[in-house]
Amino acid sequence: MGRDNLESAATTSRSWFTQGAGRWRQDRLLFAGIVVASLAGAALLYRFEPVSSGIFPPCPFRAATGLHCPGCGSTRGMHALLHGRIWAAFRYNALLVLALPFLALAFARFTRRVFTRDGHGARPQRILPAGWIWALFVLVTAYWGLRNLPFRPFVWLAPTDVTVPEGGRGDAGG
Numbered sequence: 001m002g003r004d005n006l007e008s009a010a011t012t013s014r015s016w017f018t019q020g021a022g023r024w025r026q027d028r029l030l031f032a033g034i035v036v037a038s039l040a041g042a043a044l045l046y047r048f049e050p051v052s053s054g055i056f057p058p059c060p061f062r063a064a065t066g067l068h069c070p071g072c073g074s075t076r077g078m079h080a081l082l083h084g085r086i087w088a089a090f091r092y093n094a095l096l097v098l099a100l101p102f103l104a105l106a107f108a109r110f111t112r113r114v115f116t117r118d119g120h121g122a123r124p125q126r127i128l129p130a131g132w133i134w135a136l137f138v139l140v141t142a143y144w145g146l147r148n149l150p151f152r153p154f155v156w157l158a159p160t161d162v163t164v165p166e167g168g169r170g171d172a173g174g
Contacts, residue, residue: 027113030114031110031114034107042078045078046079049079050075051076056075059071059072068144068148070140070143070144070147071093071096072147072158072159073091073093073158073159074092074093074096076092076093077090077093078096080092081097091159092160095139106127143157
């Protein structure tokens with residue numbers, strides 16, 4: 001019986017190792033896809049203004065309900081960030097601007113895992129504890145609700161038009 005358990009354990013560890021090698025290749029392809037899609041999206045956002053260009057669709061939730069979803073203003077916010085207008089991006093979608101450092105950290109961890117083979121032979125591990133996932137859910141849901149309240153200070157969470165007028169200085173003052 002001891003020998004059967006040993007053979008079973010060896011077979012299981014080999015199968016995890018084989019799956020790990022395949023997963024490593026899949027992760028590299030996923031990484032390449034994320035980088036290519038991100039660069040293409042950033043190039044489009046840098047080149048075309050989201051509201052006037054007609055390339056980017058309006059928010060379907062806003063069109064259907066008249067309310068702002070948690071992502072409303074994100075496209076305009078990313079456009080503003082790519083042009084170095086951090087305050088304008090914050091006014092379009094504060095949650096996006098505050099989340100970007102955490103998203104960058106998550107992508108850096110993913111990049112490290114892809115290129116160092118860390119954990120590719122082992123069982124997948126949970127990236128975030130369940131408590132953090134629930135906290136993020138509550139944060140996004142609260143942001144969603146609060147940005148639709150029609151009084152101060154919550155109206156400041158709604159996307160605000162901070163476009164630069166012709167010949168104007170934009171959100172820099174004046």
